[in-house]
Amino acid sequence: DAGITQSPRYKITETGRQVTLMCHQTWSHSYMFWYRQDLGHGLRLIYYSAAADITDKGEVPDGYVVSRSKTENFPLTLESATRSQTSVYFCASSESSGTSGGRSEQYFGPGTRLTVT
Amino acid sequence: AQTVTQSQPEMSVQEAETVTLSCTYDTSESDYYLFWYKQPPSRQMILVIRQEAYKQQNATENRFSVNFQKAAKSFSLKISDSQLGDAAMYFCAYRSPRGSYGKLTFGQGTILTVHP
Numbered sequence: 001d002a003g004i005t006q007s008p009r010y011k012i013t014e015t016g017r018q019v020t021l022m023c024h025q026t027w028s029h030s031y032m033f034w035y036r037q038d039l040g041h042g043l044r045l046i047y048y049s050a051a052a053d054i055t056d057k058g059e060v061p062d063g064y065v066v067s068r069s070k071t072e073n074f075p076l077t078l079e080s081a082t083r084s085q086t087s088v089y090f091c092a093s094s095e096s097s098g099t100s101g102g103r104s105e106q107y108f109g110p111g112t113r114l115t116v117t
Numbered sequence: 118a119q120t121v122t123q124s125q126p127e128m129s130v131q132e133a134e135t136v137t138l139s140c141t142y143d144t145s146e147s148d149y150y151l152f153w154y155k156q157p158p159s160r161q162m163i164l165v166i167r168q169e170a171y172k173q174q175n176a177t178e179n180r181f182s183v184n185f186q187k188a189a190k191s192f193s194l195k196i197s198d199s200q201l202g203d204a205a206m207y208f209c210a211y212r213s214p215r216g217s218y219g220k221l222t223f224g225q226g227t228i229l230t231v232h233p
Contacts (some may be wrong), residue, residue: 031218042121042208042223050218056221090162095221105152106212106221108162 006091006109014117019078021112023091031094032074034058034066036087043090049074081116083097088113095112121211123224126219130199130230137184138194138227140209146170150212151185152221156157157205165207178181196229204231 004025013019023032030051035043045058047066055066063085065077074093078085079108118225120143130136142151153165168176168185175183180200184193196203 033218033220035221035223040225042123042225043221044223045220048220049220056218068170088160092162096219105150105164105167106219108154109159109163110164113160 029093
């Protein structure tokens with residue numbers, strides 16, 4: 001079924017390990033985003049991307065790395081996981097940024113719950 | 118930078134009644150988008166309603182409507198004829214059409230409980 005998927009849905013890892021969260025969308029949306037959700041903070045932007053090979057930092061980028069070699073994929077890597085990175089991570093995509101018409105709303109994946117022990 | 122504030126951490130409503138969730142935001146822009154997202158226990162983020170700032174008419178989607186007060190920078194969500202399935206966390210979000218590829222800035226969320 002078309003849409004936006006994330007894997008894994010649940011992950012437990014140890015402090016210091018590298019972890020990659022995957023995001024895949026089938027709409028060929030140009031814009032993709034990674035957010036983390038923490039109680040009391042809502043969702044906060046980690047990284048975003050306007051197209052393949054174009055990425056930029058969001059509000060809370062420290063400790064994370066992204067890449068976007070293909071339009072449909074936008075993996076998020078925690079280079080050396082810390083307990084403060086325990087969170088729920090959401091990937092989202094959008095057809096438009098809103099400046100040139102097109103639908104501006106973002107569509108979200110199901111989320112990945114990451115626990116760092 | 119834009120900020121979004123949801124001052125009600127929790128709200129409750131009786132089934133079939135009406136409830137209003139509050140959201141205020143701070144921006145210096147005149148053109149932007151506002152959204153309400155619903156997050157049920159499944160964690161899936163579901164778009165409820167969308168409002169373009171240049172439109173004076175308040176958006177409506179079935180039982181969901183907004184009260185958009187641009188001068189007051191207020192964007193409340195009204196849920197009419199509440200149903201048990203409306204129980205969820207609700208997030209208000211702001212999106213600028215300029216810069217940052219249209220990223221969303223979220224409020225802290227409001228947990229809505231619906232009593233039978």
